[in-house]
Amino acid sequence: MSGWRPGDRRFDRASMLRVNQAGEYGATRIYAGQLAVLRRNSSASKLIARMDGQEQRHLARFNALMAERRVRPTVLQPVWNIAGFALGAATALLSEQAAMACTDAVETEIDRHYGHQLDELGDDDPEFAADITEFRAEELEHRDAARTAGAAQAFGYPVLTATIRAACRVAIGLSKRI
Structure with missing residues (x-):
């Protein structure tokens, strides 16, 4: 990676892969926090365990691509470890609906993020684009399942989801670069 600079297509792919791996790692930590509480x-824990299994598969795929393409992970991973678990545990402590609202918010931002990446990739990296497309569909399933499970009934749903979505956008921006 030496000599790569922002704007270089190789840098862009490395940045995309780094942030995707960080996001999937963060999702597994959120679900770990929720499942701990x-x-x-419960129906919520069964649903979260199923979604966590898919996130673990996404994470394994991005880990493999990072090793194959020699992309370093974000140095913020220890922060995402603690922050993700804390977010998951806190929302589950509030209520099952708040845990579902967390999934709703996170997956809404991930859908948006993956959509931007697919637009940027175009036809340049079909293998990576296929992974993102597949995982994006599963993230939307998670969002929809969370909504069906009562996410919108969480106390303070609009504020809770807006706050989590804003935090996701910050985490995405930082993980691309650091």
């Missing part, structure tokens, strides 16, 4: 056999 929620009752084991």
